[in-house]
Amino acid sequence: MNAAPQARRLQAMALRAAGTAKPPHVTIRGLCKRFDTTPVYENFDLDIPRGELISVFGPNGCGKSTLINMIAGLVAPDGGQILFDGMRLSEIKFGYVFQNYREALFPWLRAFDNIAYPLKIMEVPPAERRARTERLVAHLGITLDFNLYPYQMSGGQQQLVSIMRALIVEPEILFLDEPFSALDYEMTLFMREQLQRIFMETGTTTVLVSHDLEEAVYLADRVLLLSRHPARIADLAAVASARPRTDATLSDADFVRTKAHCLDVFQREVRRA
Secondary structure (H helix, E strand, O other): OHHHHHHHHHHHHHHHHHHOOOEEEEEEEEEEEEOOEEEEEEEEEEEEOOOEEEEEEOOOOOHHHHHHHHOOOOOOEEEEEEEOOOOOHOOEEEEEOOOOHHHHHHOOOHHHHHHHHHHHOOOOOOOHHHHHHHHHHHHHOOOOOOOOOHHHHHHHHHHHHHHHHHHHHOEEEEEEEOOOOOOHHHHHHHHHHHHHHHHHHHHHEEEEOEEEEEEEHHOOEEEEEEEOOOEEEEEEEEOOOOOOOOHHHOOOHHHHHHHHHHHHHHHHHHHHH
């Protein structure tokens, strides 16, 4: 049996489901990508709703990071179209938080100047750069010595600075590629709460790649579950748990049910291999 028609039907259902809540911020049509002879994406369609946090989860090697890297323009697709409210990537502002926070920051710049650096690239005058950075710090209410250099900060503090640097341009969309994977468990929990608070404060459309299912569900408005390559949408599961989410959320019936559903879909896709 040819799986392609079924995959297209699932994608269409996911697109309709996304469209019932909010208009799409990112529209992906016919996306194709190969690495050597391996097709990672073939005619892949997806709508990402505006103002939602979407977690991307799936089997190892299914193309999670490749997807957001193509959307963010870091990896060129072989075919298809990606539009942001009908515009191309070059016409919008976006932020990207990389997995390796130790390599993401400039070691010769203090935390404050690391955050403000994108504004310097945009040729924003120094006084305005300082004012905007101070305004972001005040708005988020983050307690940190911003005169420290990266090597003087903990891993979580460095990653927090990386997130703030991505936010300083007031991005229309924020990409995070497994941003907590290099952190210990205590710092991971802290950073999850910081990210949730930042999302609630800014309402920025956010796409998060995660290898941790509980994390993916906990942070998301929807969990995009991908199949093995060539990747298709196995499900786009809505997460109904109210924000702010807390430790109590993890035992909430709706959360447990959603996590169990996502795990079932994930295991089904793993068995398909």
